[in-house]
Amino acid sequence: MQREQVIVVKLGTSVLTGGTDKLDKAHMVELVRQCCELKKQGHHVILVSSGAVAAGREQLLKPCGRSLIDKQMLAAIGQGQLIHIWQSLFALYGVNVGQMLLTRADVDDRERYLNARDTLNALLNYDVVPIINENDAVATSEIKVGDNDNLSALVAILANANKLLLLTDQEGLFTSDPRTNADATLIGEVTHINDELRQLAGGSGTNLGTGGMATKLQAADIARRAGVEVIIAKGAGKNVILKCMSDELPGTRFLKLTAPKDGRKKWLLAGPKSNGQIVIDAGAIGALQNKGASLLAKGVTNAFGRFERGDLIDLIDTKNQVIARGLTRFSSTEVNKIKGAHSSQIGQLLDYDSGAEVLHRDDMVLL
Numbered sequence: 001m002q003r004e005q006v007i008v009v010k011l012g013t014s015v016l017t018g019g020t021d022k023l024d025k026a027h028m029v030e031l032v033r034q035c036c037e038l039k040k041q042g043h044h045v046i047l048v049s050s051g052a053v054a055a056g057r058e059q060l061l062k063p064c065g066r067s068l069i070d071k072q073m074l075a076a077i078g079q080g081q082l083i084h085i086w087q088s089l090f091a092l093y094g095v096n097v098g099q100m101l102l103t104r105a106d107v108d109d110r111e112r113y114l115n116a117r118d119t120l121n122a123l124l125n126y127d128v129v130p131i132i133n134e135n136d137a138v139a140t141s142e143i144k145v146g147d148n149d150n151l152s153a154l155v156a157i158l159a160n161a162n163k164l165l166l167l168t169d170q171e172g173l174f175t176s177d178p179r180t181n182a183d184a185t186l187i188g189e190v191t192h193i194n195d196e197l198r199q200l201a202g203g204s205g206t207n208l209g210t211g212g213m214a215t216k217l218q219a220a221d222i223a224r225r226a227g228v229e230v231i232i233a234k235g236a237g238k239n240v241i242l243k244c245m246s247d248e249l250p251g252t253r254f255l256k257l258t259a260p261k262d263g264r265k266k267w268l269l270a271g272p273k274s275n276g277q278i279v280i281d282a283g284a285i286g287a288l289q290n291k292g293a294s295l296l297a298k299g300v301t302n303a304f305g306r307f308e309r310g311d312l313i314d315l316i317d318t319k320n321q322v323i324a325r326g327l328t329r330f331s332s333t334e335v336n337k338i339k340g341a342h343s344s345q346i347g348q349l350l351d352y353d354s355g356a357e358v359l360h361r362d363d364m365v366l367l
């Protein structure tokens, strides 16, 4: 048997409803059976379950629109129903579930992030299956993750997971949306996520899902940097969850990258909101990417936004592409004074000596 693993299974609305306007309970019980089988093999399972809005629509029995407030109201109605169904299905196998409803704010703030991580770990230690969804009913656009693909990547980082399974209504990532292109072919394995690949991934082809393949690629990009293997596969496939743990992998597999060991760096990868941007030149980009260097003032060409020492900022190139993120050692006012300066000039420019690194490599992750 393989060593015990932590597996995050994300179930899209498309899987839970089978493309209809109702939750497909017969299929949900089949998914639960597979999760419980994995637990029996000694693995830990975490579900990121969409479906609250769909469950609310089914429950309300009145026509309701698709605006943000409509969806928030439907989620408030449907989330209780959804967790009740999961609870009763897992109970058939004698397994307890625990509900966690998160928003981006729970990830942005490092203390809240650690609280969420501790709760998640405590549930796993007690052999409970955490069932996670966005707290749609209260999440305003400012604090919303927005889609459960990205949420599941954050959960995989929180839980230090080995695998993230993104289960949906297609076999995996195709060369274009198979709903509109009959010639589209399945991509079996992805080693690099670049703009060319992103162009293949369209939005949701239905009214049910949020984000389509575009948000699945974003999620895969985040999770694999944190050392999580990601698989996109068809949730209706026979034994799909069990197959994802075998050599007979279904769908599209994204190879994991080497993850930073430091917990704070993993938190940076989870993508808390940045307070500003520092523009760096080609020489600095090369030093960061090829030599693992810290960022010196000499490589800084500009700074945007207002930030203080210790705040999270993005390092960008002249085309606005984010190269790295981290915790700055200077405020925006200070960065603007010392940009382009040699390290030996900094004490003179600022009237005090705060060291030469604008962003130390220990406080930085490359993207």
Ligand SMILES: Nc1ncnc2c1ncn2[C@@H]1O[C@H](COP(=O)(O)OP(=O)(O)O)[C@@H](O)[C@H]1O
Pocket: 011, 012, 013, 014, 015, 050, 167, 168, 169, 170, 172, 173, 174, 175, 176, 177, 178, 179, 200, 201, 202, 203, 204, 205, 206, 208, 209, 210, 211, 212, 213, 214
């Ligand atoms: N390149 C692609 N490969 C596969 N599916 C794609 C692609 N581009 C867009 N899609 C669409 O993404 C949809 C799945 O995403 P979504 O509707 O958000 O489902 P879920 O509820 O599972 O998150 C598919 O039904 C498909 O129409």
Ligand SMILES: N[C@@H](CCC(=O)OP(=O)(O)O)C(=O)O
Pocket: 011, 012, 013, 014, 049, 050, 051, 052, 053, 054, 075, 133, 134, 136, 146, 147, 148, 149, 208, 209, 210, 211, 212
């Ligand atoms: N939080 C929402 C789902 C949001 C979402 O990303 O949906 P999906 O694309 O179906 O995974 C809900 O429970 O209805």
